[in-house]
Amino acid sequence: MSDSLPTETSAVSQDAKNLALLLWIGTIFFGFIPGLVFYLVKKDDAYVLDQSKEALNWSITAIFGYVAAMILTVILIGALLIPVIGLVHLIFCILGAVAVSSGKEFRVPFAIRLIK
Numbered sequence: 001m002s003d004s005l006p007t008e009t010s011a012v013s014q015d016a017k018n019l020a021l022l023l024w025i026g027t028i029f030f031g032f033i034p035g036l037v038f039y040l041v042k043k044d045d046a047y048v049l050d051q052s053k054e055a056l057n058w059s060i061t062a063i064f065g066y067v068a069a070m071i072l073t074v075i076l077i078g079a080l081l082i083p084v085i086g087l088v089h090l091i092f093c094i095l096g097a098v099a100v101s102s103g104k105e106f107r108v109p110f111a112i113r114l115i116k
Helices: 014-030 033-041 046-075 077-101
Strands: none
Touching: 014 033, 014 046, 014 077, 033 046, 046 077
16 A cells, blocks of 8 residues: 655656757757757647756856856956856756756756746
C-alpha cells in the first residue's frame, strides 16, 4: 500500500526533456532565438513553454547586460564586464541544460522576468 506522489521527473515526458535540453544548449550559441522559437511554437507542452520563457527571460537579461557593458567601455570597465557576462551566460545555460535533462524546472536567479 504505497501511496506515493508522482515525482517531478516522472510527470515530464522524455520528449519534453529533450526539447528543453535542446532549448538551453541552443541558447548558449544563438542567444534569444531558440527561446523565442520554442515560445511561439510549443504552446501545447507546459514544461517546454515554461523553460522557453525562462531561457528567453535570461537571454533578454544578458542582452541588457551586454548593452550596459558596451556603454561602459567608454570608461574601460565595460571591457572587463563583457567576458564576465559571457561566462555567466555560459554557466547559467549549462546549469539549465543539466536541470532540464532530469526533468526539473530551472530558474535563473538573476533573470529579469519580462515574460510571465
